[in-house]
Amino acid sequence: MKDKILCVNKRWMVLLALFMLFISEGAAQRLSINKTTVDVGKTGFEVPVTATFELRNKSLKTMTIQKLETDCGCTTVDGPKTVGAGERFTISLTYDAKLLGHFTKQVAVYSNATPEPVYLKMKGVVLADLVDYSNRYPYDMNGLLSSTNNIEFDDVKKGETREVEINLLNNTEQNMTPNILHMPSWLHALAMPETLEPNRSGKIVLTLNSEEVHSYGLTQVSVYLAKRIGERISDETEIPVSVVLLPEAIAQGDGASTPQLHLSAEALSLDAHHKNGTIILTNNGNSALKVTSLQMFTGGIKVKLPKSELQPGESTKLRVSIVPSQIRKARSKPRILMITNDPKNSKVVITINVE
Numbered sequence: 326m327k328d329k330i331l332c333v334n335k336r337w338m339v340l341l342a343l344f345m346l347f348i349s350e351g352a353a354q355r356l357s358i359n360k361t362t363v364d365v366g367k368t369g370f371e372v373p374v375t376a377t378f379e380l381r382n383k384s385l386k387t388m389t390i391q392k393l394e395t396d397c398g399c400t401t402v403d404g405p406k407t408v409g410a411g412e413r414f415t416i417s418l419t420y421d422a423k424l425l426g427h428f429t430k431q432v433a434v435y436s437n438a439t440p441e442p443v444y445l446k447m448k449g450v451v452l453a454d455l456v457d458y459s460n461r462y463p464y465d466m467n468g469l470l471s472s473t474n475n476i477e478f479d480d481v482k483k484g485e486t487r488e489v490e491i492n493l494l495n496n497t498e499q500n501m502t503p504n505i506l507h508m509p510s511w512l513h514a515l516a517m518p519e520t521l522e523p524n525r526s527g528k529i530v531l532t533l534n535s536e537e538v539h540s541y542g543l544t545q546v547s548v549y550l551a552k553r554i555g556e557r558i559s560d561e562t563e564i565p566v567s568v569v570l571l572p573e574a575i576a577q578g579d580g581a582s583t584p585q586l587h588l589s590a591e592a593l594s595l596d597a598h599h600k601n602g603t604i605i606l607t608n609n610g611n612s613a614l615k616v617t618s619l620q621m622f623t624g625g626i627k628v629k630l631p632k633s634e635l636q637p638g639e640s641t642k643l644r645v646s647i648v649p650s651q652i653r654k655a656r657s658k659p660r661i662l663m664i665t666n667d668p669k670n671s672k673v674v675i676t677i678n679v680e
Contacts, residue, residue: 355384356438359559362446366468366496368422369455375419376447379559382408384438392435394442399423402432422451450498458494466562468497469521469552475656478533478568480672487533491550491564495521503529506549506558511537512566533568541572542618542664565656567622572664572671584635585610586667588675596680597649604643604675608635610667618664625651626659626677645677652679 363376382388388408393416395402404416418432427450433442462470472492481487495501501521505514513532521527529550538544545567549558589605608614614635619628625648632641645661652659659677 355382356388356436356443357381357383358443358445359557361444362448364468364497365420365447365449366465367450367452367455369457370425370451370453371421371423372455373419373421374447374449375417376445377561378416378418378445379413380416381413382410382438385410388436388438390434390436392433394433394435396431396433400430400432404434416445418445418447420447420449425451425453458496462492462494462496465496466550467552467559468495469501469503469550470494470496471550471564474564476531476564476566477657478566481533481535481538481568481570483535483538483570483573485533485535487535489531489533491529491531492526493521493528494526495523497552498523501552502554503527504551504554505529505531505564506551506556507546508548509537509546509566511535511568512548531566535568535570538568538570541570543620543622543662544568544570545622567657569662569672572617582612583610584608584612584614584637584665584667586614586665586670586673588673591674592676592678593645594678594680595645595647595649600649601644601646604645605640606630606635606643607640608637611637613637615666616663617666618662620662622657622660622662623652623655625649625655626661628661643675645675647677647679649679652677 357380359379363378365374365376368374387410390404390406393402393404399421401419402416405414408414416434418430420428420430429446429448431444431446433444435442458470462472464471464474470493476489478487493503502519503516503521508514511534515530516527517530518527545565547563547565549562550564551562585608587607587609593602593604595602616630616633619630627646629644630641635641659679661675661677663673663675665671665673
């Protein structure tokens, strides 16, 4: 009888252990982290450096972050208090760099998503004689410094080939093989040199083949600068690429049968208090004016054009509204692209100035 009781107790203990393991693993799955360790590379003495961690609340409930605890008074941390179900968020850890040499710092994240705290680490090195590359390479993409984080091919004609260079610097202690991920068919990338040693500079040449761009007007994609093949993409390595492909030249005729676009303004100044604006489009020509494309260079802009075809003497209102918080995150200047059949105004760009 006693043996039977011991056997039953052992079974309950095993079941309880399995249950606790199940609960623990289930909780861990509710919080996903892109990278738990971020290498920030080199920084100068007393030049603070920040690591940004990308996370996501994968549960169906709101996540509460109870505490963000750093391991040192030399670091500060910033993150949200609550995160909605399924939402992505970031936590930033900043080191004051007041000691020379290699460093590893961490923050413990206490939340209701995991039974134990989650640890996020940053590492790098503080140098006394660090060269300032901020003017030539202002964008740090995980230790690979870049001269740009946005590329625009403007006024491209069908059949034309364009090139642009991305200048790079390896700001880490390891060799890199820079490359571009998520390339569209109309772009080609060539890295020179293929292997970039520590503290060495190089470049990637992007070549545009406009024959492969199928739509006139604005075409936009995002490519990603990687330190090596197979690297995961992230927001901080994103490089938006835009192409404005001009339509074929329109015959102007004898002047008696051509449309003529007139705008009441070529720019709008909007802000958080004045989020809406209007531009009047008028056809001053002698034939129908057609707006064949109306596109935005950045997010955070909404437009409404009641009529895309105007007869001679006819007008319509282009209504523009903005979301300032989204526009401030954009890497290129907020603009609206309009393609028309007016021979002298086949491409029209309306600038949005956000104050």
